[in-house]
Amino acid sequence: MKKILGIFLLLVVVCVVTTLFNPKFLNAYNVQNIVRWTSLFSIISIGVAFVIITGGIDLSVGSTIGLTGTLLAWLLTFKHFNVGSALLTVFAVSLAIGFGHGLLITKLRLPTFVVTLCGLLLYRGIARYLTNDNTLGFGSEFDSLRYISVGHPFSLPFPGGRILIPMPFVLMVVIAIAAAVLLNQTIYGRYLLALGRNEQAARYSGINTHRITIMAYVICSVLAGLGGVLFALDVNSIQPAGLGEFYELYAIAAAVLGGCSLRGGEGTIVGVIIGAAVIRVLYNAINILGIPTQLDFAIIGLVILGGVITDEVIKRIVARRRAARPG
Amino acid sequence: MASSFFTLSASDHVIDARYVSKRFAGVVALEHVNLSLRRGEVLAVIGENGAGKSTLMKILAGVLTPDNGEIRIDGKPVELDSVRTGLKHGIALIHQELNLSDNLDVAANIFLGREPRRFGLIDRRRIYADAVPLLREVGLEVDPRTLVDRLSIAHQQLVEIAKARSTNARVLIMDEPTSSLTQHEAEQLFKLVLKLREAGVSIVYISHRLGEVKRLAERVVVLRDGKNAGDLHGYQIDHDSMVRLMVGRELSQFYKRRAHVIREDFLRVADLRTPAHPQHRLSFTIKRGEMVGMAGLVGSGRTELMQTLFGIAKPRGGSVSIAGQPVELSSPLAAIEAGVGMVPEDRKQQGLILEMAVRTNLTLAALRANCRGRVFLNRGYERKLSADMVGTLRIKTPSDRQLVHLLSGGNQQKVVLGKWLALKPRLLLLDEPTRGVDIGAKQEIYRLMEELVESGVAILFVSSEMTEIIGMSDRALVMHEGRLMGELRRDQLTEEAIMHLATGGADPERDVA
Numbered sequence: 001m002k003k004i005l006g007i008f009l010l011l012v013v014v015c016v017v018t019t020l021f022n023p024k025f026l027n028a029y030n031v032q033n034i035v036r037w038t039s040l041f042s043i044i045s046i047g048v049a050f051v052i053i054t055g056g057i058d059l060s061v062g063s064t065i066g067l068t069g070t071l072l073a074w075l076l077t078f079k080h081f082n083v084g085s086a087l088l089t090v091f092a093v094s095l096a097i098g099f100g101h102g103l104l105i106t107k108l109r110l111p112t113f114v115v116t117l118c119g120l121l122l123y124r125g126i127a128r129y130l131t132n133d134n135t136l137g138f139g140s141e142f143d144s145l146r147y148i149s150v151g152h153p154f155s156l157p158f159p160g161g162r163i164l165i166p167m168p169f170v171l172m173v174v175i176a177i178a179a180a181v182l183l184n185q186t187i188y189g190r191y192l193l194a195l196g197r198n199e200q201a202a203r204y205s206g207i208n209t210h211r212i213t214i215m216a217y218v219i220c221s222v223l224a225g226l227g228g229v230l231f232a233l234d235v236n237s238i239q240p241a242g243l244g245e246f247y248e249l250y251a252i253a254a255a256v257l258g259g260c261s262l263r264g265g266e267g268t269i270v271g272v273i274i275g276a277a278v279i280r281v282l283y284n285a286i287n288i289l290g291i292p293t294q295l296d297f298a299i300i301g302l303v304i305l306g307g308v309i310t311d312e313v314i315k316r317i318v319a320r321r322r323a324a325r326p327g
Numbered sequence: 328m329a330s331s332f333f334t335l336s337a338s339d340h341v342i343d344a345r346y347v348s349k350r351f352a353g354v355v356a357l358e359h360v361n362l363s364l365r366r367g368e369v370l371a372v373i374g375e376n377g378a379g380k381s382t383l384m385k386i387l388a389g390v391l392t393p394d395n396g397e398i399r400i401d402g403k404p405v406e407l408d409s410v411r412t413g414l415k416h417g418i419a420l421i422h423q424e425l426n427l428s429d430n431l432d433v434a435a436n437i438f439l440g441r442e443p444r445r446f447g448l449i450d451r452r453r454i455y456a457d458a459v460p461l462l463r464e465v466g467l468e469v470d471p472r473t474l475v476d477r478l479s480i481a482h483q484q485l486v487e488i489a490k491a492r493s494t495n496a497r498v499l500i501m502d503e504p505t506s507s508l509t510q511h512e513a514e515q516l517f518k519l520v521l522k523l524r525e526a527g528v529s530i531v532y533i534s535h536r537l538g539e540v541k542r543l544a545e546r547v548v549v550l551r552d553g554k555n556a557g558d559l560h561g562y563q564i565d566h567d568s569m570v571r572l573m574v575g576r577e578l579s580q581f582y583k584r585r586a587h588v589i590r591e592d593f594l595r596v597a598d599l600r601t602p603a604h605p606q607h608r609l610s611f612t613i614k615r616g617e618m619v620g621m622a623g624l625v626g627s628g629r630t631e632l633m634q635t636l637f638g639i640a641k642p643r644g645g646s647v648s649i650a651g652q653p654v655e656l657s658s659p660l661a662a663i664e665a666g667v668g669m670v671p672e673d674r675k676q677q678g679l680i681l682e683m684a685v686r687t688n689l690t691l692a693a694l695r696a697n698c699r700g701r702v703f704l705n706r707g708y709e710r711k712l713s714a715d716m717v718g719t720l721r722i723k724t725p726s727d728r729q730l731v732h733l734l735s736g737g738n739q740q741k742v743v744l745g746k747w748l749a750l751k752p753r754l755l756l757l758d759e760p761t762r763g764v765d766i767g768a769k770q771e772i773y774r775l776m777e778e779l780v781e782s783g784v785a786i787l788f789v790s791s792e793m794t795e796i797i798g799m800s801d802r803a804l805v806m807h808e809g810r811l812m813g814e815l816r817r818d819q820l821t822e823e824a825i826m827h828l829a830t831g832g833a834d835p836e837r838d839v840a
Contacts, residue, residue, distance in 0.1 A: 186702045187694045194691060198680045204639065204671050205692045205746065206663040265682065 004271045006310075007257050011278050018285040025288055028161045034277075034284050035165070039172035040230055041276040044247060045254035046179050047223030049272045050216040052255050053183075053196045055264025056105065056112035058217065060097070060119030061224045061251050065244025067123040068094050068228030073136040073238050083145050087229070094225025095218060097123070102214030120248070127240040136238045149233035168230055172273070175223070180269040192216060196264030246297075250279055253303060263315065279303065340402070341366055341498055341529050342387060342418070347396035349382055354735050354765075356382045357553045359396070364498065369520060369530045371544035373537070375573055376792060377736070377765045378550040380533050384500050387531070388420035389413030418498040419491035423506060425483050429476035434458035436475055437490045461489040465519055480626070481512035488519070499523065500531040505539060506791065507625040509808075510830035517543060535792055537569050538822055551575055552766045566822065570794060575766075582773060582798030585781065589801065590615040592651075593785040594754055596636070599645035603631035604809025608645060611804055611811065613754070613785045618776065620800030621789045622825045628809040629789045630672050633756050636787075637669040638662040649754065663692065668747030670740070672758035672789070678743040681732035685724050686713035688731050688742050693749040716745035721771060737768020744775060755779060757788040761795065773799065793822045807831050 018025045044061055051058045068090045075086040097119065104115045138146060148171070152164035183189035195202035195209045203209045227247075232238050258275030260267030279300060286296050342364040349357040357379045364370050374380050385391040387398070389407040397404055400416045407413050413420070427436045434454045435442075443450045443457070458471035467485040475483060484504060491499055501520075505513045520530055520543055534540055540547060547559040549572035557572045574581040593615045598608040609632060613619050623629050634640040636647065638656040647654055654665045662669070671677035679688055690697075690709045697708045713727045720741040724734055731742055740760065747755060757776070761769045776799065780786055790796050796803050803815045805828035812828040 185704055187698050187704060188702065190687070190691070190694060190704060194680050194683065194687075197682050198676070200677050201680050202691075204637075204659060204669065204677045206658075206660040206695070207691075208658065208660060265680075 004259055004268060004274065007259065007271060007274050007278060010257075011274055011281060014278065014281050014285060018281070018289060022288050025284070026159070028158045028163045030284065030288070031158065032163050032166065034280055035163075035169055037283075038273070038277045038280045039166065039168035040227060040234070041247075041250055041254060041280060042172045042273045043168070043175055043230070044224050044227040045251040045258075045272045045276045046175060046269060047220035047227075048248070048251040049255040049258070049260050049267050049269070050179075050183075050192070051112075051220045052252070052260040052262060053192055053264055053267045054213050054216045055196050055199070055262075056213070056216070057116065057252065057262070058101070058119075058220050058224075059113065059116040059248050060101070060123060061220065061227075061248035062244040062246055063120045063123035063127070063248075064094060064097055064221055064224040065228035065231055065247055066240060066242075067097075067127040068225040069232030069238055069243045070127040070131055070136065070228075070240045072229055072232055073138060074130055076138065076142060077136060083142070090225055090229060091222065094221045094228070097225075098218035098221030099214060101221065102210075102217035105217065106210035106213050124241070124245075127243075131240045133240055136240075137236050138233065142233075146233045146236065149230045168234075171226075171230070175226075176269050176273060179219075183267075183269060188212060188215065193265055196266070198265075250276075250300065253300060254279055257303065261315070339365055341400065343399040343402070344383075344387065345397045345399070347383065347386060347393045347398070349379075349386065349391065349393050355553050357386075357393070360550065360553070360555055362387075362548055362555075364529050364531060366497075366529055367524050367527045368545050369524055369532055369543050371532045371534065371540040371547045372550065373534065373540060373547060373569060373573060374550035374556070375766065375769070375794070376761050377552075377763055377769065378573070379553040380550055381502065382553075383550065384420060384502060384531065384533065387413070387498075388418055388500055390420070414494050414496070417494075417496050418500065419494060419496035420500045421484065421487050421491065421502065421504060423502045423504075425480070425487055427475045427483055427486060430474070432472050432474050433462070433469060433478070433486055434471035436486055437461060437471075437493050439490075441494070457493075458489075461493050462486075464492060465489045466515065479512075480507045481509075481515070484508075484516070485519070488523075497527070498529045498531065500533075502533045503535065504532070505534065505536060509624075510832070513539070513830070536822070536826065537566050537793065538826060540569065541565065549573055574794065581770070582795075584777065584799070587616050587618065587780055587801055589617045590783065593617075593649065594636075594787070595648045597646050597648075599632075599635065599647065600643040601628060601631045601635045601809070602640050602643055604628045605643040607810045609811050610645075611814070613787055615753070615783050615785050616780055618780045618786045618788070618799055618801050620796040620803040621787060621806065622791075622793075622796045622803050623789075623806035623829050625791065627806040627829065629806050630758055631809075632806070633669065633672075633758050633787070633789060636662070637667060637756055663750060663752075666753035667756065668692075668750055668752030668754070669756040670743050670747065670758065670760055672762070674736070674739055674743060674763070679731050679739060682730055684728045685717070685722065685731055685734070685742055686710070686727040689713045689716050689727070689745045689749060692746050696750070712749055716742075716749060720745050720748075720775065735765065735768070737764035737771075740764050740768065740772065744772065748775075748779075752784065754785045754787070757786065759790060760788055761790075761792070793825060796820070796825060797822065805829050 024030060048058055048061055071093060072086055072090050075081040075089060101115050101119060104110045105112050148167050151167040153167060153170060155162040155164045191202065191207045191212045195207060195212055199209050228244060231243060254275035255272050256262060257278055258271030282299055283296060286293060286299060340363045344362045346359045347357055348359055360383060372380050382391065386393050389410045389412050392408055398407055405416060437458050438454050443453045455471045462471060465485045465488050467482055475486065504516060508516060524530060532543060541564050544564060545561065547564050547569060549556040551573060559568055591614060592612045594613040597610050600608055621629050631640060635642050636656060638658045638661050647656055649665050656662050675681060686709060690712055693712060697705055699705050717727055722741045723738050731739055760772055776786055797820045800820060801817055803820055803825065805812045805825055807829055815824055
């Protein structure tokens with residue numbers, strides 16, 4: 001809880017400072033925009049959080065988004081799949097990606113970094129080959145499908161007008177609740193936290209650690225696949241080389257900022273969402289305050305670094321305290 | 328005169344440790360311990376697990392600093408604040424787990440960190456030349472260019488001793504040096520110990536093997552529960568006196584055993600081949616209500632056998648049946664479902680999730696069978712189970728929400744035991760169940776083992792402590808280099824009989840198959 005409190009305070013501080021410099025930050029349209037992007041990034045970050053809780057990492061998320069987004073557009077516009085079978089195919093592909101990662105990491109004991117780094121290269125390459133690097137769009141045929149990404153099912157009162165609640169926010173809330181229940185109220189969540197802390201002890205307690213690890217990678221890739229669909233429907237102009245590029249880093253950053261330890265075994269869903277919000281608000285602040293956008297990577301980079309350093313420092317203090325105990 | 332006598336005796340001592348105390352986060356490891364070491368003597372330090380031997384040795388070698396007390400070397404008070412300082416005073420510790428870099432050769436290991444140089448570069452010719460007499464002294468006939476990982480454990484140990492001698496060490500502290508040696512290798516080591524003594528080196532010898540203590544030591548210091556329990560000299564050194572001082576009373580009172588009602592066969596293992604030693608076939612049975620000890624040297628394949636029985640390591644062949652039913656022990660879960668529980672050797676790596684609460688650890692294995700709707704946690708059950716276990720096992724913790732790593736070793740081990748008791752196992756495997764626990768917790772663990780056996784549970788426990796094997800077992804199995812060398816009935820259990828089998832001697836009652 002302390003970790004979440006810290007990041008929540010950071011979010012508040014960034015919001016307050018930005019508002020002081022430019023009150024437009026708080027206008028309904030801007031807030032709506034931040035909510036929509038925070039929701040989209042939260043969905044993929046929650047997936048990555050599951051992998052990070054196992055003590056692993058998934059670098060392929062951005063490319064999975066690129067592949068699934070491209071695949072959806074390609075199937076619908078070039079292959080003339082109907083919407084249902086296109087979505088099902090995209091779901092199956094993202095599931096297979098996660099399952100493959102999980103198998104390679106558990107059964108062949110390959111390092112998670114290497115497996116998902118190869119995934120990052122592979123899926124991007126497939127997406128670009130599939131479409132010959134051409135930009136795809138859905139045109140106006142699929143407006144009903146695009147509603148799940150760009151629609152606004154309802155609005156809420158907001159100072160100075162009403163704020164439209166974007167569909168991704170609704171999806172994110174549903175996913176977050178499901179993820180929080182899985183993590184905190186089920187035996188699988190308990191097993192996940194246990195194996196993230198000490199895989200060997202978890203195995204000695206009769207936990208099928210391979211199955212749980214594979215589950216985490218599947219959740220990650222499926223949520224990345226959903227993210228790919230939503231991002232693609234949102235932009236409606238899909239560049240296979242660019243869609244989702246570097247998103248794995250935002251997702252990892254959000255998870256780490258939100259209290260997931262890169263050592264595994266720790267993390268909360270609420271924290272991850274706040275982490276994603278911090279990153280999106282920082283982005284928005286860079287725009288709205290007229291900071292050169294060339295600096296956005298630098299700022300995000302510093303935030304990730306700060307998160308990891310804080311994590312390390314806290315762990316060291318704990319370790320030092322423990323070293324003073326019997327060995 | 329008293330004062331001149333004192334001066335004389337003090338200068339006669341290489342090391343004089345007085346009133347040494349050490350606590351770890353409030354837990355007393357050593358309290359007012361005294362130890363003196365004369366020039367050219369072999370002093371044995373003995374005691375049960377958790378008596379404080381290792382802590383004391385680490386203090387003498389400068390690995391740990393004492394909280395209180397004084398250490399004099401050659402009569403002068405010194406501050407042993409690092410291993411470097413220890414070495415400067417001529418004190419070298421030969422660890423139980425050897426500390427060599429196995430990717431380097433013998434000579435490079437001997438001079439590691441103290442390499443002679445020539446024009447700023449390592450003077451290889453001199454290293455190899457200087458290594459030869461050192462290796463000759465310890466009786467190791469290998470080329471100094473041999474990589475260390477090609478050497479046996481016994482030879483690596485000799486390299487360690489040569490390394491210590493190269494720093495002109497006058498005091499060698501040997502922590503269970505024979506725990507992984509064969510009989511022949513141990514004999515070689517004994518000869519070397521006596522030879523070093525002749526050369527004026529003082530040796531502190533730590534061992535669980537009272538037979539070798541009796542052979543080598545001129546004096547024995549016994550520790551019990553972090554305190555001096557007594558010293559023995561010369562003719563006083565015999566098996567019974569050592570055991571009495573170690574356990575603080577007669578053995579029969581420390582290991583409170585009632586007569587066990589041994590029932591039908593429960594676990595039957597036939598021709599089992601473990602992945603660690605696939606060339607050997609292991610066959611044995613354990614009955615309900617029976618407590619079977621498993622003895623052997625470190626590295627004799629006991630832990631691997633336990634891991635195979637628990638489904639951690641996959642067997643290469645053979646069969647296992649439980650209560651007459653053949654079982655496939657393909658995973659810990661399969662073993663658990665067959666009624667098997669396991670308290671593993673390494674509590675911190677395998678037994679517990681240290682950063683999780685006592686309650687979470689206690690319920691981890693039982694969650695599956697006690698959840699709601701097959702997946703949801705049953706917090707009421709968790710709370711109740713945890714409270715029950717903390718109560719029956721007398722786990723000392725301010726609350727069951729406390730993180731396990733904040734508990735003492737003994738209480739941590741009780742948490743591991745509690746995790747399995749929650750599942751009501753019919754066969755409990757315990758691998759070194761009392762390693763690193765204090766004497767009080769130790770007795771409670773024995774009491775629990777007794778209660779389980781009385782209720783009809785079959786127990787197989789591995790122990791490297793002779794007194795524990797002899798004190799607790801209805802029957803002992805003895806392993807050597809992956810083979811089951813024989814079985815000893817309770818009336819046959821002596822340290823000599825166990826050591827004979829554990830170091831490769833044949834079982835006289837067993838036909839050579």
